[in-house]
Amino acid sequence: MAAALNTPEEAVARIAYLSSDVVISVQPSLSVPSAYSSKLEELASSGLKCALSKETTEVQTVRQNADPLLSVYQPARSGKIVSVTTTSNTLITSIPHLYKLSNYPVVFHVSMQPAAFPDYSEITSIRQTGLILLQSESTQEAQDMAVAAHALALKSGKAVIHFFSTSSQTEVAEEDSALLERALDRAAASGFREKTVDSNNLYADDGVVAQTAQVGELTPVIPASGLVTPEPASITASTAPSTAGDSTQATSVTSASSVDLEVTSRPITSDDIFAQATSIFAVIKEVTGRSYSVFEYTGPQHAEHAVFVFGSTTQLFRDVLNNAPSGEYDKVGIISARLYRPWFGAHLPNVLPKSVSKIAVLEQIHRQTTRWGPLFLDLLTCLRTGPSVQGAPSVVAHKLGYINEETAPQALRGVVQNLRSESPIQNLSVGLENGPPEAIEAKPEQPGVEFAYMKILDQLFGSRLHVANSLDRPNAGISATIAASPEYGYGSLLARLEKRKSLVEKVEKLAKSSDFATPGATELLSKWLLVAEDETKSAEAAEELIQQLDKDGSKAAQALLEDKALFKKESRWLIGSDAWAYDLGNSGVHHVIASGKNINMLVIDSTPYSQRAAADAARRKKDIGLYAMNFGNAYVASVAVYSSYTQVLHAMLEADKFDGPSVVLAYLPYNKEDDSALTVMKETKTAVDIGYWPLYRYDPTAEERGADNFTLESERIKKELKEFLARENHLTQLVKRNPVFAANIAQSYGKEVRQQQKRNAKDAFAKLLDGLSGPPLTIVFASDGGNAQNLAKRLERRGKARGLKTLAMPMDEYPVEDLNNEENIVFISSTAGQGEFPMNGRSLWEEVKNSTDLDLATVNYSVFGLGDSHYWPRKQDKIYYNKPAKDLDRRLQEIGGKVLVEVGLGDDQDPDGYHTGYADWEAKLWKALGVDNVEGLADEPPPITNEDIKAASNYLRGTIEEGLADTSTLAISASDMQLTKFHGTYMQDDRDLRDERKAQGLEPAYAFMIRCRLPGGVATAQQWIQMDDISNAFGNKTMKLTTRQTFQFHGVVKYNLKNSMRAINKALLTTIAACGDVNRNVMCSSIPAQSAFHTAVHACAKRISDHLIPSTTAYHEIWLMDENDKKVQVAGDAVVDHEPLYGPTYLPRKFKVTIAVPPHNDTDVYAHDIGLIAIKNEDGTLAGFNVLIGGGMGVTHNNKKTYPRTGSHIGFAPPDKIHLVCEKVMLVQRDNGDRKDRKHARLKYTVDDMGVEVYKGKVEELLGWKLEETRPFHFDSNIDTFGWVKDETGLNHFTCFIENGRIEDTPEFQMKTGLRELAKIHKGQFRLTGNQHLIISNVADEDLPAIKDLMAKYKLDNYQYTGLRLSSSACVAFPTCGLAMAESERYLPVLISKVEGVLEEHGLRHDSVVMRMTGCPNGCARPWLAEIAFVGKAYGAYNMYLGGGYHGQRLNKLYRSSIKEEEILAIVRPLFKRYALEREEGERFGDFCIRIGIIAETTEGKAFHDNVAEEETE
């Protein structure tokens, strides 16, 4: 049995889907579905085909406020049968489109709004647009009329609006398939499909006229039509479409007539439409038994009175009539128009009994603006004019209010009584005028994410802010949709400006008058007049003045107080969406700009960059910024809060100050209103980076002040803007000032260009290869981490050595059309995500998968894949192992490829990883190619290792200097990348942008991370300001406080590197040895409560740091010397470098030292190469340090030879010798560490390989003395304690909670600005903690109030978070860290929010549980010491570890592998609940997990992989 349809919209959606090629589904917003959309989605996903084309119908979703009917042009012009599902409130703003679309066979299904009491004025307003208007009321009628609408559109070639009320919702069955079969004219449809209209214009007429074919003199017409662009004298039988342009049928018509009649086309007339509609109604009747006609009359044939209903309640009246006791309405009939336009008034007398003498017209129009309603006038015209006027019924107008089943009898009675009276009252109202409460129009909602900009406006302008079209402003009687439009806002702002002008004039007069009771009033009025146009001063003067006027109480004072809001100079804003950038909204924007008035517009554009890429040309938005700049009188800024918060502030302030129109275009891309901040940020970044959304400010008056009119704040701009600037003659200046910018804007992004580049590159290779003699071998690879690429390159080299013409290239650079012509081709691919191809292989795979042109009959191929058979723990996921290689192999066979060698599978789990499988496969390959026994193959040069790079670097110089000078790229060479680490900087690329840049043919967005050296994490307030300046001037405007107590800057581009380094050195800090194979930043407990002890311990940290610093002068030479210094040096003053401690090859790996002061293990003393535990004398002074060696975190997933390790005690040393102990430990490692395998090079492995005692012996040997016995100590925790403490000297310290160490401003929390303000008045220190938080240190009592005020103002004093959040910590990971496999810093806060509910519920809010996350197993946030940890394994997937010791003393253990959020939550939530219910007194979470047996205890590093909760088995 056919499924039931519950609402008219569902019934209509189904018919629209079955009768169209494209359905444009208009939704209130993308996250709020319409009443049609779920049905449409269901049909689309079921794969149901269109009844006409037998293809799947395309459903396009468009937002209601994005000028939805724009979406119709493109498909309609390209010959698609289009329908639209929408509501009546989109109609009026779409009128210009309706006129233009009236001659296309488009059907608009329009549900009347508000649903409970629809307003039919929306329909009467569009009655002249030339569209056919059909109406229905119930679900059944809606279904039938939907069919009729589609049939009529096809027959007539004209657009049809089918409008229907939704108040009656009875269930109906799916349509009878015979109905569509018979009603829809297939031939007409295919005729339309053949006709395309070549126009992109939205303003001029397309020249399309709906036509019908006519044979000779014959009428009536052949019901056939088509889209014809009339061409003079060409409309003949051969060109004129018969049944919708089907020329074969045209011929048959001609021949069937057997006479030589000419078939001509002529525009369709209303008579044609009448005939067509009548025949369609006849078909409906035949198939379903339900009858419809153009006018429908119910009632006796001898009726004297008739009620003509134009509204949603015809059926109610009919029911009353039918159920009325006999006699009451014996002579009353009900009439309605099924086909409202064209108006067939002339046919009405045929339907209406001749006996009718009076007709009541009931029009359901909410706000009638004319005396007589449109239907009343229609009726009057047809009945009271012309020959039949004699004896024609008289017409009585009524307003139809809200009625329901209960009130309908009374309403009808009222109407009939009025008709029966001798002189009926005109315009009588029937029913409730305002409708039921639920009939109030729903306000358009402001999407939640857009509040970011509103907040900034609020913060900047406070009570001065006046938003003219704010949704919460009361606008009596004005529809919310209208009130939000630019025209409305503009009008209301003009009124506001006028009002203020007259206030100023009034004040001018009154200031000279004696109308006031108090003497001060006139004086204050004059004072105010002087500053009335000054934003700040007028606000101050206004306050004083208002107080005075309040006191004064005179009539004059009271009159002025009526407008008291206007005393302040308001910041007047219109807030709009990107709907304003489409044609219809754009006209309003034009008015504002052209007016020259001082009005600010904030236009929030929310179209995601990725969506824009798919948008069709007709929907292209206007560039409001360019438009406004071309006007020349407007301030224009293009901003994006998720890219640069400060730029938004600047733009808004400048717009407010600018005396004239200002346009601030604000970007906030989202797909769904509840998109996460991370998604919005990523979209923003891509759009800004690629130049789709450039950040700039344009002030046409700046030149007068000697500044540039145009300031570009992002790297790239789009072509149109570039052209504008070139014309403005600014470009030359810009180019001169910033050559990199010039290079960027000259880039071409066209797809064709990229393809051409691919082709050229390959051809160039081919030419080169011509010189070689052997058979060709093409190697294409898809690689994420570089392994597949390395294999491919190696295979290429080795192939060449065997005399083959080898060529290796990434898959996405390979032109697929060459595949048929290859002789031998090899594919090498690693496995990404859920068994997908790596990014650079996806496009080729798609082409190979989907192409129908590939035939590899003459091609020999082989595939090698790299994967990890243990990667997916669940059985059902095992299919993902090496899936790309297997899929590709299968597909290549399908298309005829000949297998050279069976697909080879490299497995990370094999003894030598993927090399095991590879070696075997490669040997077979050479054999298959007949080059396995080649004699005299040269040995391959060993790969260049880090050790080689160091040795050849001349004490860390390499070619860094040359690399910095190379402006052709923002990158540096691979070997310099290794060397710059020693200088404290890493090259990275923004991974959020990688894919898009690749797609655009651009190099990755390279930028540098700079890390400072800050022993013990102690900085002065002045240094804080200097660091803040550096992040603003050169970095990405944020700072990271790291897990090793230092500052880190991200996003520093190459040409800013030197300046940043200099600025850091100017702040008396350095970056040398902050990274690299050297001793790095030395950490030290922050212990705010113990001032003297901190001073002593910190001094040791500083001494160790200074003692172990590399001696090379390369750092100074590269970063700090200027040209002049260098000349002096070259002139003979060159220093011959040497490294007394390190030697030319430095250490085998990085080296880390930390100091902890019991009972605080806030620096995680067990996690570092050297851990020092400060021991106190009885008198509280520093006695010395227990020394631990061999702690370390870095691990490689699935490589059990790597493991984290906690440090081992080797003894105790006094403070004055501790730096020497550190030196000697380092030297033993220098000489004994593994320099062959970097994965095995850390001190922890040396210690384990050598044994702790042996290592200790070597250290003591170098020292020449023995370490003392380890002294007792006790740790409580490794987390920070937040809030204020007083130390023993009376100074105060406040530990601020800085989530994951990120210092940044957001609209909600201006932490960065706040800390900067604090630094300006703070006289003490800023201490960075090992948990990435910040201590405002050494505040004297007398300075406390000011500091506390500022902290409160910027909410820096807030640490009211859950214990879990306060004890959490995450590394940077995406987007900057090149090693990251998953999100960390950006994701951990989100994850914590998702478990906090459980914590609250079970009383764990204040319990500290140490939770850490890192994006990869390198372990920067020391995850293996956390009680619960997540380590990134793949994007969105983490390994989960449990059982770490609360104060960092015990490693945790693998609990689950590769789990995603859903699984994480499913584990963590019940586990916390259990912890709350079953823990013992004071028991920590990590200990609890071990006690209840869900995880085994890890006793030492080497046991890390034993007894894991989940073995990664097959």
Ligand code: SF4
């Ligand atoms: S742990 Fe890995 S992902 Fe996180 S910052 Fe360190 S290297 Fe990058």
